[in-house]
Amino acid sequence: RKMEKLEGYVFSAVCSAHFLVSCVLFSKITREQKDPYMDEVFHVPQAQKYCEGKFNQWDPMITTLPGLYLVSVGMIKPAGWVTGWTENILCSTGFLRFTNLLFSTGNLYLLYLLLCKIHQKDKAVSTFQRILSALALSSFPVLYFFTFLYYTDAGSTFFILFTYLMCLYGQHKTAALLGFCAFMFRQTNIIWVVFCAGSVVAQKLREVWKLDWAKKKEQKVTTETSVTEVKKVFQFLFEYMFCFNNLKTLVLLIWPYMLLVIGFFAFLIVNKGIVVGDRSSHEACLNFPQLFYFFSFAMIFSFSHLLSVQRMKKFFHTVRRHPALYVILTTFSVLLVWKFTYVHKYLLADNRHYTFYVWKKIFQRHELIKYLLVPGYIFAGWTFADMLKSKSVFWNLVFFVCLVAATVPQKLLEFRYFILPYLLYRLNIPVPSVPKLLLELTLYSVVNLLTVYLFLSKTFHWPQNEDIQRFMW
Numbered sequence: 001r002k003m004e005k006l007e008g009y010v011f012s013a014v015c016s017a018h019f020l021v022s023c024v025l026f027s028k029i030t031r032e033q034k035d036p037y038m039d040e041v042f043h044v045p046q047a048q049k050y051c052e053g054k055f056n057q058w059d060p061m062i063t064t065l066p067g068l069y070l071v072s073v074g075m076i077k078p079a080g081w082v083t084g085w086t087e088n089i090l091c092s093t094g095f096l097r098f099t100n101l102l103f104s105t106g107n108l109y110l111l112y113l114l115l116c117k118i119h120q121k122d123k124a125v126s127t128f129q130r131i132l133s134a135l136a137l138s139s140f141p142v143l144y145f146f147t148f149l150y151y152t153d154a155g156s157t158f159f160i161l162f163t164y165l166m167c168l169y170g171q172h173k174t175a176a177l178l179g180f181c182a183f184m185f186r187q188t189n190i191i192w193v194v195f196c197a198g199s200v201v202a203q204k205l206r207e208v209w210k211l212d213w214a215k216k217k218e219q220k221v222t223t224e225t226s227v228t229e230v231k232k233v234f235q236f237l238f239e240y241m242f243c244f245n246n247l248k249t250l251v252l253l254i255w256p257y258m259l260l261v262i263g264f265f266a267f268l269i270v271n272k273g274i275v276v277g278d279r280s281s282h283e284a285c286l287n288f289p290q291l292f293y294f295f296s297f298a299m300i301f302s303f304s305h306l307l308s309v310q311r312m313k314k315f316f317h318t319v320r321r322h323p324a325l326y327v328i329l330t331t332f333s334v335l336l337v338w339k340f341t342y343v344h345k346y347l348l349a350d351n352r353h354y355t356f357y358v359w360k361k362i363f364q365r366h367e368l369i370k371y372l373l374v375p376g377y378i379f380a381g382w383t384f385a386d387m388l389k390s391k392s393v394f395w396n397l398v399f400f401v402c403l404v405a406a407t408v409p410q411k412l413l414e415f416r417y418f419i420l421p422y423l424l425y426r427l428n429i430p431v432p433s434v435p436k437l438l439l440e441l442t443l444y445s446v447v448n449l450l451t452v453y454l455f456l457s458k459t460f461h462w463p464q465n466e467d468i469q470r471f472m473w
Helices: 002-032 040-051 067-083 093-118 127-138 141-148 153-168 172-185 187-215 227-241 244-271 289-301 309-321 323-340 345-349 354-363 374-387 393-407 415-428 434-457
Strands: none
Touching: 002 093, 002 127, 002 141, 002 434, 040 067, 040 093, 067 093, 067 153, 067 172, 093 127, 093 141, 093 153, 093 415, 127 415, 127 434, 141 153, 141 415, 141 434, 153 172, 153 187, 153 415, 172 187, 172 244, 187 227, 187 244, 187 393, 187 415, 227 244, 227 393, 289 323, 289 374, 289 393, 289 415, 309 323, 309 374, 323 374, 345 354, 393 415
């Protein structure tokens, strides 16, 4: 009990320090960039209309539902009653941005609770590892940067993490309600609500699978994903799903999420698509290389505990054991890159985003580059899957289906789309050692300081445009 109290005190101190540092950065950024920037030119005026009670006015250029604005107004109005401040102050760009600072602190708390819940059976994970891991993840550069601007990312992440936490605790009605809030922030969050429901189903399937193997007097339940194992799993799924009583059991488990998914499909029919407002720049397509970009992204941001000589040796050993499989996999990946690579006009035109330079400096150097990167994609994908081998084959199946659904239809290469799948992946892999966590936190802190520095100090102008332009994710 003393250790629990100490852990509580330490985590409270970490939360306070995290919030204080964020406030300092927030103050600096808001002083330098007082006016709305980039997508804020749509979000801020829309929130201000809601502050004025004009809920029937909508900017047709906004593509997401009004969750961010409703939550902001829900926070701002009571603050106005207490302080007596006018709406001009409370609904200013700075105060609206502050909403995300609160979400960021909430994300730190939720990440800590999720780490405690997911790894509660792992007695080797120390208090310091849990706290350090939560702090590192809350400082994840792509997410942390948007803490200081009025974007949907911090709130969207908060509600999905909260949904997942309630799901893990078996509070499925509450989880579905929070999932609705997440959907109101960003429509594609329905995929991660489905993931939560799928993880419940995966847990049930694993229990039945264990029971079946026990009846057959097998030593253990294997989680390896060999061809034989995959065949057995799909045979089991086929037999299980064609039993009415089994389906009834699953429906009773996940019915709150099912109601939400039914509501989502009703929304699709009424809205005639997933995008609200301007659809011209958000057309869905089968951009399969997005999955490869995500694997590479995940490997880079978790290299401190992902890459090692032992893991590389293990990968080459796996390739030597199954050469035909990897030849087929490489050939198939090359075909996907050849036939399904799409390049969004924003990626080629907007030099304010880092993705513009990634594409220009790497992919546009030569036509063959995108094919030469395929072996790297395969290594990144194998490493990603290898880190999740502690999870059941059913959990992995659900996660990878949701990962494909979240990344592949996106035409635009945008690192913000990778935030949620990366965090869910990172939460579910074994907790790294303290030295590796310190290296991860240091890496994230350096990247955060560098991105803030570039945003504030390395400004530039476009020809025939007097507005200041800034670099950002």
